[in-house]
Amino acid sequence: MCGIVGLLVKKPELRESLGRLMVPMMVEMAARGPESAGxxxxxxxxxxxxxxxxxxxxxxxxxxxxFEAAFIQHFGTHASIDICGNHAVLECDESAARVKPWLAETFPQLHMLAAGRAMDIYKDIGHPAAVADRYDFSSLTGTHLVGHTRMATESAVTPDRAHPFTAGEDFCLVHNGTISNPYMIRRKLEHHGIRFETDNDTEAACRYLEWRMREGDDLETALQKGFEELDGFYTFLIGTGDKLALVRDAFACKPAIVAETDDYVAVASEFRALAHLPGIDHAKLFEPMPEEIYSWKV
Amino acid sequence: MESVTADRAAVATRRFDLAHGTVRDLNHFLHRELPGSGVTRVDVENPGGRHAIAVGIDHPVDVEVLGHGGYYLAGMNKHANITVHGNVGWGVAENMMSGTVRVKGFASEAAGATGHGGTLIIEGDASLRCGISMKGIDIVVGGSIGNYSAFMAQAGRLVVCGDAGDALGDSLYEAVIYVRGRIKSLGADAREEPMTAADLAAVAELLGRAGFPYAPSEFKRVASARSLYHWNADADQEY
Structure with missing residues (x-):
């Protein structure tokens, strides 16, 4: 069991409240995943x-x-760093293709959680309320977010195995369920030169879908192929630079509910995570159907 | 006279606000304090999708849930008449024995699962696995039902005023399903059968209980072909 939360605000003035609206959703879903959050x-x-x-x-x-000084010295470029305890977001004009190998060589103890132009990742072990507090999630601003509370089934409880998983740039996925063929997917992707960072089943799904998109599929086509290739139980919530997408497997053993108003689209594993949202009494509420793709654009 | 009536109503109704109290307090009252208390109606305010609201009641009482419920609402119900003015999560009225549960919105998965008796009315849609393994409960759904509904259903009736999803009635025993709309596909050993006069009367009675304005003649009957009841040695292990 794990908990999923997602929120996309439709009105620019609500972007300031994104984190504040989401934190109670995540804390409520701690009951489904008490050991890690992200x-x-x-x-x-x-x-x-x-x-x-x-x-x-x-x-x-x-x-x-x-670290910042070493970065600037090596690349001879301007960079800024936004620090939040053991997490930091580095902004620069260097590509991931150049930064990643340098980081692996020079600072192997650092783990790159995400790369892109829009997405920041925070994830750690601990009770979701404590993790939300640790990184001050309620102060986060932005257009949309994808969150997760974890109860591990397929791999150890460590920060790098917490969700969201990322691949490529501005692409992330959170998962409630278990993938049955992650090693098959992994072997297939490794033939294409794709490297894995953990033994987690969700990472296989994340890298598979991102690989499909790099091969030219749009998100919806990639998800359609995912229905064929990814075996197992899942509710996936996916975030890209301008989209939120939600799917459930054919057997729909893992829950999800969506609430939509003129102000926001909110997704959660259970309604109780949405009950506090403003205007929820008049929201359009529905459960996603198995093997249907639901997506919302910023 | 009016003030007396109002006083009586005030005494007979008990309110629980789950924004300030717990589900445990509510259920404790329903199990331990309700019998002999003279309370005939319990209002549950701000349910907020909490799980296990009004489960295990064993006494006649009207319960009004004023909002959306979570998982297992009205589970194991006996004698009570429970109305939800909203939607419910998984397993509403699971293993119900008697009484009535009415959901004015939609119900998530496994509505009425393993129910032995009583009536479950869902005015909106019910999701996947509605009536799974039902054992005598009557379920009337105003909207449509999801895939794998009435899987291994043993006894009782399931009336669906909308459409049914894939694999309806898979491995069905003696429960009977009536569907007004389209059936996406039937499960193993489920088959469509002609409506008899007894079926029409049963559907009329169940629709009347639910208050849905459809004609019984619009419904199809689905029941077990009973070919899975016995081991077929001639199948030659080819399934």
């Missing part, structure tokens, strides 16, 4: 030639200033 928040995209990288350090008192 989220991807999508800010408006930064300039086309710029990139930001979400980084995870092994300790809360990590020397981020030293």
């Amino acid at each position: 989220l991807a928040v999508f800010t408006g995209p930064i300039g086309a030639d710029r990139r930001k990288f979400s980084l995870y350090a092994p300790s809360w008192s990590y020397d981020w200033a030293g």
Whole structure:
């Protein structure tokens, strides 16, 4: 069992309240996943030639200033870093293709959680209320976000196995359920040069869908292929730079409910996570059908 | 006279506001304090999708849930008459023994699962696995039902005023299903059969209980072909 939450605000003035509206959703879903939590928040995209990288350090008192200085020295470029304990978001004008190998070589203890122009990732082990507090989730602003509370079934409880999983740029996925053929998917993707960072089943689904999109599929076509290739039980909530997408497998053993108003689209595993939202009494409420693709654009 | 009536109503109705109290307090009252209390109606305010609201009641009482419920609402109900003015999560009226549960909105998966008796009325749609393994309950759905409904249903009636999803009545025993709309597909051993006079009377009675304005003649009957009741040695292990 895990909990899923997602929120996309339709009105620009609500972007300031994104985190504040979401935190009670995540805390309510702690009952479904009490041991880890995480989220991807999508800010408006930064300039086309710029990139930001979400980084995870092994300790809360990590020397981020030293890291930033080493980065600037190596790339000879301007960079800024936004620090939140053991997480930091580095913004620069270097591509992921250049930053990733340098990071792996020079700072192997740092884990790159995300790359792109819009997406920041925070995830860690601990009770979701504590994780939300630790990283001040209620202060987050942006257009949409994808969150998760984890009760592990397929791999260990560690920060890197918490959701969301990411692949490529500005693409993330959270999952309630279990994939039965993750190693088959993994072997297939490894033939295409795709590298995995954990032994988690959700990572296979995430990398599979992102791979399909890099091969030219749009999100909906990739998800349609996912119905054929990914075996197992799942509710997936996917975030991209400008979209939120929701699917359930054919047997729909894992729950989800959607509430939509003129102000927002909210997704959760259970209604109780949505009960506090403003205007919920007049929201259009529905459960996603098995193997139907639901997506919303910013 | 009016004030006396009002006083009586005030005494006979008990309110629980789940924005300030717990489901445990509510259920404790329904199990332990209700019998002999003179309370005939319990209002549950701000249910907020909480799980296990009004489960395990074993006493006649009207319960009004004023909002959306979570999982297993009215589970194991006996004697009570429970109305939900909203939607419900998984397993509403699961294993109900008697009484009536009415959901004015939609019901999530496994509505009325394993129910032995009583009536479950869902005015909106019911999701997948509605009436799974039902054992005597009557379920009337105003809207449509999802896939795998009435799987291994043993006894009771399931009336669907809208459409039915895939694999309806798979491995059905002696429960009977009546569908007004389209059936996407039948499950193994479920088959459509002609409506008899007894079926028309049964559907009329169940629609009357639910208050749905459809003609019994609009419904199809689905029941077990009973070919899975016995081991077929001639099948040659080819399934």
